[in-house]
Amino acid sequence: MNTNNTPRCAVLGYGSWATAIVKTLTVNHHHVDWLVLNDDIRESLQMRSRNPKYLPWCYIDQEFITPSNDINAVVRDADIVFLAMPSAFFKKFLEPLTESLSDKIVVSAVKGIIPGDYLTIVEHMNRYFDVPMGRLAVVTGPSHAEEVGQCQLSYLTVASESEDTAKSVREVLANDFFRCSLSNDVLGVEAAAIMKNIYALAVGMAVGLRYGDNFLAVLIAGCANEMKRFIDVAVPLADRDINTAAYMGDLLVTCYSPLSRNRRLGTLLGKGCSVKSALNEMTMVAEGYYAADCIRQSSMRRGIDMPIADKVWEVLYEGVSARESMQALTQILR
Numbered sequence: 001m002n003t004n005n006t007p008r009c010a011v012l013g014y015g016s017w018a019t020a021i022v023k024t025l026t027v028n029h030h031h032v033d034w035l036v037l038n039d040d041i042r043e044s045l046q047m048r049s050r051n052p053k054y055l056p057w058c059y060i061d062q063e064f065i066t067p068s069n070d071i072n073a074v075v076r077d078a079d080i081v082f083l084a085m086p087s088a089f090f091k092k093f094l095e096p097l098t099e100s101l102s103d104k105i106v107v108s109a110v111k112g113i114i115p116g117d118y119l120t121i122v123e124h125m126n127r128y129f130d131v132p133m134g135r136l137a138v139v140t141g142p143s144h145a146e147e148v149g150q151c152q153l154s155y156l157t158v159a160s161e162s163e164d165t166a167k168s169v170r171e172v173l174a175n176d177f178f179r180c181s182l183s184n185d186v187l188g189v190e191a192a193a194i195m196k197n198i199y200a201l202a203v204g205m206a207v208g209l210r211y212g213d214n215f216l217a218v219l220i221a222g223c224a225n226e227m228k229r230f231i232d233v234a235v236p237l238a239d240r241d242i243n244t245a246a247y248m249g250d251l252l253v254t255c256y257s258p259l260s261r262n263r264r265l266g267t268l269l270g271k272g273c274s275v276k277s278a279l280n281e282m283t284m285v286a287e288g289y290y291a292a293d294c295i296r297q298s299s300m301r302r303g304i305d306m307p308i309a310d311k312v313w314e315v316l317y318e319g320v321s322a323r324e325s326m327q328a329l330t331q332i333l334r
Contacts, residue, residue: 006030007172010078012071012093013085014041016054016145016284017109021084023055023149024178026064033074035093036067054284058149072099080105080172082139083121086285087112090121094129102130107137107158107169111193112287113294120190134162137169138186140193141245142253144260151177157246159183159190181245187235189246192227196251197288198295199223200262201312202329203255205322207263208270215330219308220255222333224248226308230295233304262288269315269322292316307332 007030011022014036025032036042044052045067049060068074075081075097081104085093090110106129108121117124122138125131137160148154156173158180160166170180183189199220206219228242242248254260265286268278279289296313299306311325 007079007168008033008077009080009082009172010074011035011082011084012074013083013109014038014051014054015084015086016149017111018082018084019051019055019058019060020143020145020148021082021109021139021173022060022065023058023151024173024175026061027151028172028175029064030172032065033078034065034067035069035071035074037069037093039069042067042069055145055149071097075099075101075104078104080107080169082107082109083125084109086110087114087121087287088285088290090114090124097129100130101125102132102135104131105135105137105165105168106131107139108190109139111140111197113194113291115290115294118294118297120187120194122186122190133186134160135165136160136186137165138190138193139169139173139180140189140250142249144253144257146259148178153177153179155179155181155245155249157181157183157189157244159186159188159246161186183246185235185237185240185246188231188237188240191231191235192242192247193250194287194291195227195230195295195309196223196254197262197286198292198309198312199227199251200254200260201266201269201286201288201292201316202308204260204263204266204268205270205312205315206266206326208267208272209323209326211326216255218333219329220252222329223255223308224251226306227251230299230304230306230309233302234298262286265289266312266322270326272322275316288312289316 010033012035141156166182174180292313314320
């Protein structure tokens with residue numbers, strides 16, 4: 001552990017969102033030990049202060065970063081560890097880890113669920129890495145990496161069961177362009193971050209099929225209601241307000257913005273691409289593909305009615321056409 005008063009941070013992952021988080025931390029003059037497994041990206045960061053593959057225009061001050069391909073060296077002296085890799089590669093990233101994380105604050109910036117395990121990142125870290133719930137946090141909200149990397153104004157939520165943990169994470173992230181609010185609904189906001197990707201796929205399909213704004217508005221309203229229904233059953237909390245940035249804000253930006261990779265994947269499917277060809281055309285991971293199957297299993301187990309998410313699942317995993325699924329939804333939505 002770091003012995004001085006300034007928290008030392010580690011970031012695991014080197015995609016767009018990881019790069020944006022590192023940018024924010026370094027702007028705040030926090031040193032970052034950065035797990036970068038790609039040799040070319042690591043060399044570019046060390047020589048040219050840029051990630052050539054993800055947000056290549058984003059300058060990262062070399063004075064504040066130590067890129068490495070050794071996960072144990074990266075986390076050894078860290079006080080706060082940010083997890084920012086795609087959920088599909090989560091286990092592979094952590095497989096070589098032997099250093100304990102139980103005495104560190106571990107922050108999930110992964111807006112996805114672990115395929116096959118049907119566990120969120122927080123649940124997985126608590127169960128398999130012995131990180132106490134009070135030392136786990138989630139950072140989420142309407143936050144395209146492209147905008148955060150350009151230091152554009154963004155509003156994020158830091159959620160943890162421990163207010164002290166949430167405040168510690170906010171302290172290293174918050175600045176004039178990266179605004180942070182606090183929440184104790186760690187599993188609720190994590191679920192919302194997972195589900196909004198599924199709904200962005202649905203909206204993208206409708207866009208690809210050339211449905212108009214009127215239908216999109218009804219579809220997104222239905223998505224919001226469905227998301228609330230699932231979260232209230234799966235993670236009951238009496239005073240949850242879903243009409244805030246971490247829930248509704250993230251849903252809206254992911255569904256409406258052309259920067260949304262999940263909306264883009266849905267648009268390709270709506271235009272008639274097969275699932276395989278659409279996935280191959282994507283340059284970044286669309287978390288909604290994996291989330292759709294996990295949420296499907298979870299909702300069926302709990303008996304929650306999820307017609308929109310179910311239609312997305314049918315397109316992705318059952319070979320049903322996007323046109324057929326959207327047509328069915330036009331008869332259901334009100």
